[in-house]
Amino acid sequence: MAEELRLVLKNFGKINPLKVEDYLSAGGYKSLEKARSMNPLEVVEVMKKSGLRGRGGAGFNTGQKWFFAHNIQADEKFVVCNADEGEPGTYKDRIIMENDPHIVLEGMAICGHAIGATQGYIYCRGEYPGVVDTLNTAIAQAKEKGLLGDFNIEVRMGAGAYVCGEETALIESIEGNRGEPRFRPPYPPVAGLWQKPTIVNNVETFANVAQIIEKGAEWFAGIGAKSFPGTKVLTLTGDINKKIFIEVPTDTTIKEVVFGFGGGIPDGKKFKAVQIGGTSGGFIPEEFIETTIDFDSMRKIEATLGSGAVFVIDETRDIVDVVTRIAKFFEHESCGKCAPCREGTMRVHLLMDRINDGKGSQADVALLKKLSRVMASACLCGLGQAAPTPVVTTINHFGMDYHAKVQ
Amino acid sequence: MAEFKEIIMPFKNTPGGIIQAFHAVQKKINYLPENAIIDAAEVFGIPVKEAYGVATFYSYFSIKPRGKYIIRICESAPCHVAGAAEIIASLERELGIKIGETTGDGKFTMELTECVGQCQATPVITINGKPYAGVTPQQVAEILAEYE
Numbered sequence: 001m002a003e004e005l006r007l008v009l010k011n012f013g014k015i016n017p018l019k020v021e022d023y024l025s026a027g028g029y030k031s032l033e034k035a036r037s038m039n040p041l042e043v044v045e046v047m048k049k050s051g052l053r054g055r056g057g058a059g060f061n062t063g064q065k066w067f068f069a070h071n072i073q074a075d076e077k078f079v080v081c082n083a084d085e086g087e088p089g090t091y092k093d094r095i096i097m098e099n100d101p102h103i104v105l106e107g108m109a110i111c112g113h114a115i116g117a118t119q120g121y122i123y124c125r126g127e128y129p130g131v132v133d134t135l136n137t138a139i140a141q142a143k144e145k146g147l148l149g150d151f152n153i154e155v156r157m158g159a160g161a162y163v164c165g166e167e168t169a170l171i172e173s174i175e176g177n178r179g180e181p182r183f184r185p186p187y188p189p190v191a192g193l194w195q196k197p198t199i200v201n202n203v204e205t206f207a208n209v210a211q212i213i214e215k216g217a218e219w220f221a222g223i224g225a226k227s228f229p230g231t232k233v234l235t236l237t238g239d240i241n242k243k244i245f246i247e248v249p250t251d252t253t254i255k256e257v258v259f260g261f262g263g264g265i266p267d268g269k270k271f272k273a274v275q276i277g278g279t280s281g282g283f284i285p286e287e288f289i290e291t292t293i294d295f296d297s298m299r300k301i302e303a304t305l306g307s308g309a310v311f312v313i314d315e316t317r318d319i320v321d322v323v324t325r326i327a328k329f330f331e332h333e334s335c336g337k338c339a340p341c342r343e344g345t346m347r348v349h350l351l352m353d354r355i356n357d358g359k360g361s362q363a364d365v366a367l368l369k370k371l372s373r374v375m376a377s378a379c380l381c382g383l384g385q386a387a388p389t390p391v392v393t394t395i396n397h398f399g400m401d402y403h404a405k406v407q
Numbered sequence: 408m409a410e411f412k413e414i415i416m417p418f419k420n421t422p423g424g425i426i427q428a429f430h431a432v433q434k435k436i437n438y439l440p441e442n443a444i445i446d447a448a449e450v451f452g453i454p455v456k457e458a459y460g461v462a463t464f465y466s467y468f469s470i471k472p473r474g475k476y477i478i479r480i481c482e483s484a485p486c487h488v489a490g491a492a493e494i495i496a497s498l499e500r501e502l503g504i505k506i507g508e509t510t511g512d513g514k515f516t517m518e519l520t521e522c523v524g525q526c527q528a529t530p531v532i533t534i535n536g537k538p539y540a541g542v543t544p545q546q547v548a549e550i551l552a553e554y555e
């Protein structure tokens with residue numbers, strides 16, 4: 001059986017997260033020191049070459065992103081850590097921050113050096129007050145020991161809005177506004193927080209940085225899938241024997257995750273589908289479970305790696321009911337700024353409800369498909385664009401289930 | 408009321424600090440009274456409608472009074488399939504209120520929430536932010552008793 005590879009979680013359970021000395025004895029903050037002895041562009045180049053791509057969902061090359069911000073002259077730049085983690089079924093960023101806060105701080109400080117920023121923010125979701133305390137303790141200890149040099153980090157607590165995980169909405173929220181996404185371009189690396197060049201990266205992305213500086217780009221590029229190297233922390237939920245988190249190389253297959261690490265389906269039932277990447281991910285039927293979890297392989301089967309949530313449902317589940325629940329989520333979380341999302345998520349939910357109640361028709365199913373196409377291309381941000389994915393993928397792969405419910 | 412200003416003032420010079428200020432107010436009284444919103448608008452030098460817009464955007468903030476203990480039940484898909492509906496039914500029975508309501512003694516308010524990031528055991532509820540994962544309908548009374 002495939003094995004876990006704990007890199008991001010290398011200190012998990014081994015150090016006391018509230019003691020910076022522990023992190024230091026585990027080799028902590030050496031990478032920051034090393035990065036600071038290099039010139040910023042060199043750091044950016046190492047990151048680029050490592051092939052590290054964002055762990056927050058969009059999978060953008062991290063070094064490339066840093067390069068944009070590095071390249072711009074500005075009196076002020078910012079580093080923002082996206083710890084909003086609102087994707088249902090995901091708690092990997094919490095595990096990282098709770099158990100090894102300094103690994104995130106170190107990654108942020110290295111980014112600060114690379115792009116020329118001295119101020120960082122961690123936007124942590126309101127549901128994690130304990131994590132906010134842990135982070136603040138860690139920041140205070142690192143400051144006291146002078147480990148961060150001139151780099152400052154402030155923690156901001158979110159207030160319960162899924163859309164604030166979207167980077168421009170997150171920026172609006174730090175600025176004290178309603179968390180509504182901005183029109184892009186310009187993208188944050190050019191004009192982000194207070195219109196200054198800003199790098200927004202996910203917690204897990206930052207947690208990967210120190211080891212890349214320490215062990216080199218080639219080492220990292222050699223782990224897991226070629227086009228999406230490294231590891232991914234996954235959280236297993238739903239109808240699965242082991243509801244655990246794991247960290248595996250990105251060339252691990254879905255089958256290994258669900259049936260190996262997850263121990264398969266409880267009570268001798270059969271697998272029906274798995275939704276990966278959170279609530280906006282596609283539902284994957286059995287025929288595709290030999291696919292590896294890396295970003296590009298998942299794309300090829302019209303699925304996503306996303307946040308790394310792995311939500312399994314067994315053969316006894318009513319998939320139309322599950323998708324109806326998901327449709328309600330998006331109606332509720334749509335921020336209302338753009339009409340295609342505001343109206344679209346509401347209509348999708350209405351149609352799903354009707355079908356789920358046995359009152360829908362084939363025409364409603366067809367309408368859902370059409371509406372999904374419109375939303376995917378017309379919505380302002382990823383929320384509305386991806387919202388219909390669970391609907392479309394279940395219509396495509398589990399059409400019989402819809403058929404059984406419509407008149 | 409001077410009382411709210413006192414809570415809000417420390418955030419005046421924090422760029423974008425209004426959300427932190429609202430958190431601080433809610434930590435005291437579990438909701439954002441109209442006066443607190445008006446005071447915040449004044450302290451941060453923005454129109455009241457904007458402060459109100461911020462207060463009503465986020466699901467953590469409430470402009471209506473709530474109970475001393477806020478029970479939130481996760482209804483995201485992983486908790487949904489694990490039986491969140493039965494937990495809701497059990498809570499409703501125990502407390503004699505429905506989702507969105509507050510008990511007559513002002514003690515408990517029930518709210519729905521999306522994933523709170525504790526899905527290592529489902530379903531999940533939180534009481535004033537404290538998570539209870541893998542809750543069964545039978546455990547509900549026992550958990551509530553902690554808040555007697």
Ligand SMILES: Cc1cc2nc3c(=O)[nH]c(=O)nc-3n(C[C@H](O)[C@H](O)[C@H](O)COP(=O)(O)O)c2cc1C
Nearest residue numbers: 054055056082085086165166167201202205382383
């Ligand atoms: C609706 C929506 C929610 C998102 N939520 C999160 C989140 O909770 N955490 C996160 O890191 N990225 C989230 N993202 C992705 C961010 O916009 C952004 O791409 C990411 O923070 C970039 O970091 P990365 O390159 O390190 O992945 C979300 C995007 C959308 C459209």
Ligand code: FES
Nearest residue numbers: 481486522523526
């Ligand atoms: S899905 Fe309910 S806590 Fe995550």
